[in-house]
Amino acid sequence: MATARDELALPDYDRLTADELRERLEPLTAAQVERMHRHARDADAPNATVEILAERSEALRDALSTPPTDDAPAFPHHGAGTPGGTVSPATSTAPPINPPSHGDPTNPSQPRG
Incomplete structure (x- = not known):
């Protein structure tokens, strides 16, 4: 049974650029993407x-069948593995915040402006 276009999660999928389509597919479920894939075919x-x-449908199927590990993201994203894509112990905390070079205006012992 064919899916009606207005029943798709993104009925305008064929009017999107490749990058827009990839971005808008990320929050969709595996079933929604698979339905769109069948409709597109x-x-x-x-x-x-x-x-x-x-590709997105396969990535979601793989994510559902393979439990995430400590070094792999829980959900696949286009471009996974790029810098900033994973959190490690070295990157899990932010560096200390230093006050501006002209002094901290909330500290009365430092000169102001």
Whole structure:
């Protein structure tokens, strides 16, 4: 049974750029992405669109079948593994905040402006 276009999570998916589509797919569930993928295949959507939907659907299936480890993100994202993508013990706390070089205006012992 074919899915009606207005029943899709992103009914305008074929009007989005590749980057917009990837970004808007991230919060969707595996079932929503799979439904869109089937619809795109049946509707003869552009190959790039079908590939993006297939990749995201596969990534979500893999995430559901493989429990996350300490060194892997819990949810797959496009570009996972890029700098800033994971938290390690070295990056889990922020560096101390230093007051501005002209002094801290809340500290009466430091000169102001």
